[in-house]
Amino acid sequence: MARVRLLIADRAATRLGIRMALGDEAVVCAEAESMGQAVRAAKREQPDLCLVGREIPGDGLAAVRGICRAAPRAAVVVLAHAADVDDLLDAIRAGAVGYVPGALNGARLRRVVAAVEANEAVVPRSMIRELLLELRAGGSLMTAREAQVLGMLRRGHNTASIAMRLGIRPVTVRRHVSDLVRKLGVEDRDALIDVTEHCGPSAPAAGHVN
Numbered sequence: 001m002a003r004v005r006l007l008i009a010d011r012a013a014t015r016l017g018i019r020m021a022l023g024d025e026a027v028v029c030a031e032a033e034s035m036g037q038a039v040r041a042a043k044r045e046q047p048d049l050c051l052v053g054r055e056i057p058g059d060g061l062a063a064v065r066g067i068c069r070a071a072p073r074a075a076v077v078v079l080a081h082a083a084d085v086d087d088l089l090d091a092i093r094a095g096a097v098g099y100v101p102g103a104l105n106g107a108r109l110r111r112v113v114a115a116v117e118a119n120e121a122v123v124p125r126s127m128i129r130e131l132l133l134e135l136r137a138g139g140s141l142m143t144a145r146e147a148q149v150l151g152m153l154r155r156g157h158n159t160a161s162i163a164m165r166l167g168i169r170p171v172t173v174r175r176h177v178s179d180l181v182r183k184l185g186v187e188d189r190d191a192l193i194d195v196t197e198h199c200g201p202s203a204p205a206a207g208h209v210n
Helices: 013-027 035-045 058-069 085-094 108-117 125-136 146-152 159-166 170-183 190-199
Strands: 002-011 028-032 049-053 075-080 096-099
Touching: 002 013, 002 035, 002 058, 002 108, 013 028, 028 035, 035 049, 035 058, 035 125, 049 058, 049 108, 058 075, 058 085, 058 096, 075 085, 075 108, 075 159, 085 096, 085 125, 096 108, 096 146, 146 170, 170 190
Parallel strands: 002 028, 002 049, 049 075, 075 096
Antiparallel strands: none
16 A cells, blocks of 8 residues: 655644654655645645644644645644644634644554544544534534434434435435544544533534535
């Protein structure tokens, strides 16, 4: 299997640390220290994964938006100094598929690379409950239909039952579940149900993704 092609957009010291920590786990195809450099490098290299420092000059979220336009197949993960659920939501709205707060180490970085290779989101478990609570309060990540499906899953309905009650096809239910798993950064349907048990008896409708 080809190694992940990686773009690192952050301070020089952080870029060096990431290269050393990953070793042969990924191929660093480009580095950048500002939003403009990051977007240009992404357009030129079309990397598989972009690690973007939240505080890079020009703004990390602006870099995420620009990279997503320049290299739409790239997975973008934001590196933040501290966990902030509002910042996480902003990063996802900008196009990121992951958010890694706090100190980096080899094990965490390897998990990020593995998640990208598996087409999974990268969200710390410690932030998932806050994310779900924010969604309940009116966040804009979950569609109304996804909220219906999630609520019925939590009440014990299976795919066939949900499809019948909502008047949609089973394959559509499975797609909604897959989208929820991706958006909320969990491993599978069981983990989706488990992590939302802390958020009350039902999942409310929320606005569509911007």
